[in-house]
Amino acid sequence: MKYIYTVLLALCLTSQAHAITTDSLKKHFRFELSFGQTLLFISNSQLVNIHNTSNIVLPTSAMLFFSEFRTNRNLRIPVFFNLPTEAKPFLVNGLLVYEKASPSIGSGLEFKLFEIKIDARSKIEAEVGPLAAVILDGRKSQVAPLIAGRIKIMRGENFIMYIGGSYTFGVNTLGMLYGTGSVF
Numbered sequence: 001m002k003y004i005y006t007v008l009l010a011l012c013l014t015s016q017a018h019a020i021t022t023d024s025l026k027k028h029f030r031f032e033l034s035f036g037q038t039l040l041f042i043s044n045s046q047l048v049n050i051h052n053t054s055n056i057v058l059p060t061s062a063m064l065f066f067s068e069f070r071t072n073r074n075l076r077i078p079v080f081f082n083l084p085t086e087a088k089p090f091l092v093n094g095l096l097v098y099e100k101a102s103p104s105i106g107s108g109l110e111f112k113l114f115e116i117k118i119d120a121r122s123k124i125e126a127e128v129g130p131l132a133a134v135i136l137d138g139r140k141s142q143v144a145p146l147i148a149g150r151i152k153i154m155r156g157e158n159f160i161m162y163i164g165g166s167y168t169f170g171v172n173t174l175g176m177l178y179g180t181g182s183v184f
Contacts, residue, residue, distance in 0.1 A: 030070045030183055030184065031067055031068060031069045031070060031183070031184055032066070032067060032068040032070070032160060032181050032182065032183045032184070033066070033067050033181055033182060033184065034064075034066045034067075034068075034160065034162070034179045034180060034181020034182070035063070035064070035065060035066070035179055035180070035181065036063075036064040036066060036162070036177055036178055036179020036180070036181075037061065037062070037063065037064060037177070037178055037179060038061070038062040038063075038064045038082050038175055038176070038177045039059040039060070039061060039062075039175065039176045039177075056090065056091040058088075058089040058090065058091060059176075060084060060086060060087075060088045060089070060101050061084070061085045061086055062082040062083055062084045062085060062101070062103075063082070063083045063085055064080060064081075064082055064177055064179055065080065065081040065082075065083070066078065066079075066080045066081075066177075066179065066181065067079050067080075068110070070183075073112070074111055074112045075109065075110075075111060075112075076109070076110040076111070076112070076127060076129075077107065077108075077109060077110075078107060078108065078110055078129075078131065078148075079105075079106075079107045080105070080106055080107070080131075080133075081103065081104070081105045082103055082104045082105075082133075083103050084101035084102070084103060086098075086101065087099060087100055087101050088100070088101045102135050102136055102137040102141075103135075103136050104133045104134060104135045104136060105133065105134050105136065106131050106132055106133030106134060106146070107131065107132065108129055108130050108131030108132055108146075108148075109129045109130060109131075110127045110128060110129030110131075110148070110149075111127060111128065111129050112125055112126070112127050113126040113127060113128055113149075114126050121155060121156050122153070122154065122155050122156075123153075123154050124151065124152065124153055124154075125151070125152045125154065126149065126150070126151050126152075127149060127150060127152070128147070128148070128149035129147070129148065129149070130145065130146075130147055131145070131146050131147070131148050131166075132144070132145050132146070133146055133168065135170075135171070142170060142171075143170070144168045144169065144170025144171055145168075145169045145170060146166050146167060146168040146169060146170075147166065147167055147169075148164060148165070148166035148167075148175075148177075149164050149165060149166075150162045150163065150164025150165075150177065151163055151164065154183075157183065158182045158183040158184065159180075159182065160180065160181045160182065160183060161179075161180045162177075162178060162179060162180075162181075163176075163177070163178040164176070164177045164178070165177070
């Protein structure tokens with residue numbers, strides 16, 4: 001796994017050498033604030049248990065608080081906080097069972113993969129990068145590496161809508177995120 005991160009980081013940093021000299025942001029320091037939703041899906045390691053016991057793990061909803069610091073045109077530093085809005089639901093032999101869902105906080109690096117201009121005021125961007133999250137569960141708290149990406153539709157100087165996904169390696173969990181925000 002660390003080799004994938006090393007290769008991804010090397011490719012992104014190579015593209016950064018050119019991007020730093022051609023940065024076209026109007027301001028030197030910009031950031032995004034947004035509010036969204038996260039759905040966390042089933043763990044791959046639990047698939048065997050599901051097939052053996054016919055238990056089904058349902059997605060867990062969480063509020064997503066997201067900010068992104070843009071150091072230059074292509075490099076971004078996201079900071080996020082997921083606050084579960086419900087307990088983790090499981091379907092066990094036809095009965096709905098709930099387990100405590102833990103909040104998480106994290107950060108990392110993201111890189112702009114591409115940008116497509118739609119018109120003079122609108123564009124679509126895609127970003128991806130390695131992140132790390134701390135799953136806050138009292139004494140059982142743990143750090144988990146993840147990779148995340150999103151596709152953003154930007155209108156004007158500051159309006160953003162996005163949808164994306166993540167995979168958390170420490171707990172083998174897929175996630176989906178979406179929301180809206182503003183660039184300052």
